[in-house]
Amino acid sequence: MTELHKSTRAASPWSTRMFALVAAAALGTVIATAFVYRHYFGAAVSSSSSEWNNFGTFFGGLLGPILSMLAFFALVYTIFLQEQQLSLARATLKAADEDKALTRRQLEAAVDTQKQTAAALAQQNKLASDQSTRAAFFEMISLHNQIVQDTSFKDYETLGPGVPPRAVLHEGRRAFRYFYEKVFEPTYSLESRKNDQLGPDKRSLREFDRFLFGKLNASFSDELAHYFRNLYRILRFVDDSDLDRQDKDALAGILRAQLSNSELGLIFYNGLSALGENGLKRLLEEYRVLQHLAPAMCINRESAVHYRVQAFGKAKDRFFADQGLPEPADPPPE
Numbered sequence: 579m580t581e582l583h584k585s586t587r588a589a590s591p592w593s594t595r596m597f598a599l600v601a602a603a604a605l606g607t608v609i610a611t612a613f614v615y616r617h618y619f620g621a622a623v624s625s626s627s628s629e630w631n632n633f634g635t636f637f638g639g640l641l642g643p644i645l646s647m648l649a650f651f652a653l654v655y656t657i658f659l660q661e662q663q664l665s666l667a668r669a670t671l672k673a674a675d676e677d678k679a680l681t682r683r684q685l686e687a688a689v690d691t692q693k694q695t696a697a698a699l700a701q702q703n704k705l706a707s708d709q710s711t712r713a714a715f716f717e718m719i720s721l722h723n724q725i726v727q728d729t730s731f732k733d734y735e736t737l738g739p740g741v742p743p744r745a746v747l748h749e750g751r752r753a754f755r756y757f758y759e760k761v762f763e764p765t766y767s768l769e770s771r772k773n774d775q776l777g778p779d780k781r782s783l784r785e786f787d788r789f790l791f792g793k794l795n796a797s798f799s800d801e802l803a804h805y806f807r808n809l810y811r812i813l814r815f816v817d818d819s820d821l822d823r824q825d826k827d828a829l830a831g832i833l834r835a836q837l838s839n840s841e842l843g844l845i846f847y848n849g850l851s852a853l854g855e856n857g858l859k860r861l862l863e864e865y866r867v868l869q870h871l872a873p874a875m876c877i878n879r880e881s882a883v884h885y886r887v888q889a890f891g892k893a894k895d896r897f898f899a900d901q902g903l904p905e906p907a908d909p910p911p912e
Contacts, residue, residue, distance in 0.1 A: 603648060607644050607645070607648075707820055708825065711819045711820070712829070714815070715812070715815065715816065715829050715832075718812045718815060719812070719832065719833065719836060722808055722833075723836065725805050725808055726751060726754070726805070727749070727750045729749070729750065729753045729802075729805060730748060730749040730750075730753050731748045731756050731757055731761075732747050732748075733745075733746045733760070751840070754841050755838070757802075758844055758875070761794070761798075762843075762847075766877045769790050770786065770878070773786055783878060783881060783884075787850040787851070787878075787881050788850055788851055788855070791847040791850065791851040806845075806848050806853070806854070809845065809858070810857060810861070812833055813861035814857075816829050816830055816833075816865070817861060830867070833867070834865075834866070834869060837867075839870075839872050839875060840875075842868060842870060842875060843871065843872075843875030843876075845858075845862065846868060846876060849862045849885070850881065850885075863889040864888070866888060866889060866890070868889045868890050868891075869889075869890055869892060871890070873896050873900070879897070879901045882898070883903055883904070883906050885906075
């Protein structure tokens, strides 16, 4: 744009000088013609119309061609100036287009930079969020293990006739093993026999599992309820987080590694109870929590068909193919 301005400023004085030169030439020609006529024909003013006619003929015949030539030169020069102005206009438009293109490239570069910055900030925020999620998860795992350690069941051991029973306290994971083997499994077997004696009115397997664990859970809510609530909250926390699926599965794997076989047995039946079937059960299936469950912990092996196969992960064959049971794609109708 600077070069165009210089060219325009340089052309303007030259145009003014050219106009002044043509005007001076025309005026000079008129004056010179008058002097020539006076020199040859005298300076007196005639009253004869023929002399004025001769003067006009002389004046027009001499000045006409000269002024026509000057007019032609002026026309040529005007065309030249117009061409020059058109060239300047084209150059101006080209420079403007180049400026626009440069501005567009600069804007695109700025937008790309902003996008890269936004992506970097989003990545940093995600990393910070993921780290915060993992930190909270491990705090919940610590709380879970503390709940397991604080869980206890008191039993009384008979030493012999006439000897008062001795109180035995089962704590931690031994408490879960005691509850499963000494309370849940015998109660399940007893209630199952009672249910079979009802004949046509007996509960279906699905209804029986829901009924029995609900009954035991109500009887031992002080010992077990907070354990299952915390387990549900851990899985729900992982499921609701913004972590990638691979990271969610990794955290669920860490949780699975904390669970003993007795805990898994109780978790299996809690998922089939009225308390667990609408929340915990879906999470057990989604994150393969029962993958390390031993089939022997299912008192009635057919209870496994009420879970989606995904709940057992890589161990699904132990619960279905090895037991001669079909693999349900979805839980059967209630």
